[in-house]
Amino acid sequence: MNRADLKYLSEAATSMTDKINEKGRPHNQRYPFQKQHPQxxxxxxxxxxxxxxxILYGPQIPRRDHDDTRERYSRALLTLFVPWRTVTDLCDINQTWKDALKSRQNRVSIRSWKIIENIQLLHECRKDRDEHLLQVITEA
Incomplete structure (x- = not known):
């Protein structure tokens, strides 16, 4: 956090006329961390x-229609699309990730559900592409 950020946060109560007279493009909205946050x-x-x-680095989000990856799929969706501070905000101690996703799915926004559907569609397109490529190779 630099001096410009501190100045912006301290001027949050500036009157609207002062903001209209500022030159240049508008400042990006800034949000401080909560007081208990170490940084x-x-x-x-x-x-x-x-x-x-x-752009997400690391393993891709698993397919939702495979039973063997259902827990990883649920955990990935919860960590990406549900607000949380500790793991217990996402999944209780004696709860599976699948059950946790089912009980917290109302916290996922409609826009996020569209993104999730697009991720699944991408998996299906890759599967269809691979099947088509295999068919072309066997016919050749």
Missing amino acids: ITAHLLMEYSERHVP
Whole structure:
């Protein structure tokens, strides 16, 4: 967090006429961490002024229609699309990830469900592509 961020946060109560007279593009909205967060003095969250597409590193989100990956699928969706601070916010101690997703699915926004459906559609397209490629190879 630099001086500009601190200035922005301290001027949150500035009058509207002062903000209208500022030159340049509008500031990106900034949000401080909660007081109990260990990095409250060094970090903050800043909302982008333009949309960005996140790129996830690591293993891909599993398919929802495979029973052997259902727990990993549920855990991935909960961690990505449900707000949480500790693991118990996502899944109780004596609960499966599948049951946790079922009980918390109302916390996932409609927009997020569309993204989840697109992820599943991407899996299905890859499967169809692989099947078609195998068919072409066997016919050749």
